[in-house]
Amino acid sequence: AQSVSQHNHHVILSEAASLELGxxxxxxGTVNLFWYVQYPGQHxxxxxxxxxxxxxxxxxxxxxxxxxxxxxxxxLRKPSVQWSDxxxxxxxxxxxxxxxxxxxxxxxxxxx
Amino acid sequence: DAGVIQSPRHEVTEMGQEVTLxxxxxxxxxxxxxxxxxxxxxxxxxxxxxxxxxxxxxxxxEDRFSAKMPNASFSTLKIQPSEPRDSxxxxxxxxxxxxxYEQYFGPGTRLTVT
Numbered sequence: 041a042q043s044v045s046q047h048n049h050h051v052i053l054s055e056a057a058s059l060e061l062g063x064x065x066x067x068x069g070t071v072n073l074f075w076y077v078q079y080p081g082q083h084x085x086x087x088x089x090x091x092x093x094x095x096x097x098x099x100x101x102x103x104x105x106x107x108x109x110x111x112x113x114x115x116l117r118k119p120s121v122q123w124s125d126x127x128x129x130x131x132x133x134x135x136x137x138x139x140x141x142x143x144x145x146x147x148x149x150x151x152x
Numbered sequence: 153d154a155g156v157i158q159s160p161r162h163e164v165t166e167m168g169q170e171v172t173l174x175x176x177x178x179x180x181x182x183x184x185x186x187x188x189x190x191x192x193x194x195x196x197x198x199x200x201x202x203x204x205x206x207x208x209x210x211x212x213x214e215d216r217f218s219a220k221m222p223n224a225s226f227s228t229l230k231i232q233p234s235e236p237r238d239s240x241x242x243x244x245x246x247x248x249x250x251x252x253y254e255q256y257f258g259p260g261t262r263l264t265v266t
Contacts, residue, residue, distance in 0.1 A: 140185075142187075
């Protein structure tokens with residue numbers, strides 16, 4: 041069965057710092073990859089997705105992610121975080137069965 | 153578009169009681185998913201439907217859990233009897249047929265079983 045690993049469980053940054061959250065998956069076939077964000081008390085919202093093509097994908101709110109097939113990774117980045125980026129971030133993988141397998145999430149805390 | 157609608161938003165019930173969670177997917181979407189979120193286990197897929205038909209229910213914890221989708225605009229997740237370990241946030245999500253079929257999540261139902 042496929043699995044998704046997010047090694048950073050809790051990240052604390054100051055405003056304007058750069059962000060990179062790791063995501064690795066275990067599945068040898070074709071995958072669709074997603075990053076979702078969950079702001080405190082809210083539901084999950086899609087940040088960005090990768091289906092095919094350019095492995096560097098840009099999402100909303102200045103986020104981007106890079107798919108590196110050889111490393112089975114899909115890391116999320118943002119050059120300069122804001123206090124409003126405080127949230128929990130989930131990486132998810134779809135192996136073609138339409139249902140998502142989520143990572144355990146990374147809680148990001150941005151200090152003003 | 154109202155997005156995915158879930159009700160109730162909060163449910164507190166006593167152990168042994170029946171609980172029914174409801175979901176209305178986005179109009180035109182043909183796939184519907186039920187997830188459960190807990191601190192210990194994170195986000196887990198319970199079951200998903202495609203064109204109202206259950207496709208994968210391998211995530212349903214046990215027979216106390218059942219889900220139905222009688223039509224394209226409504227689904228229920230029922231727990232009978234409920235237990236304290238069922239306390240969690242239950243999310244419903246839907247996705248469309250064509251193109252980038254990312255899932256759109258509802259606001260969730262926070263269930264507390266005492």
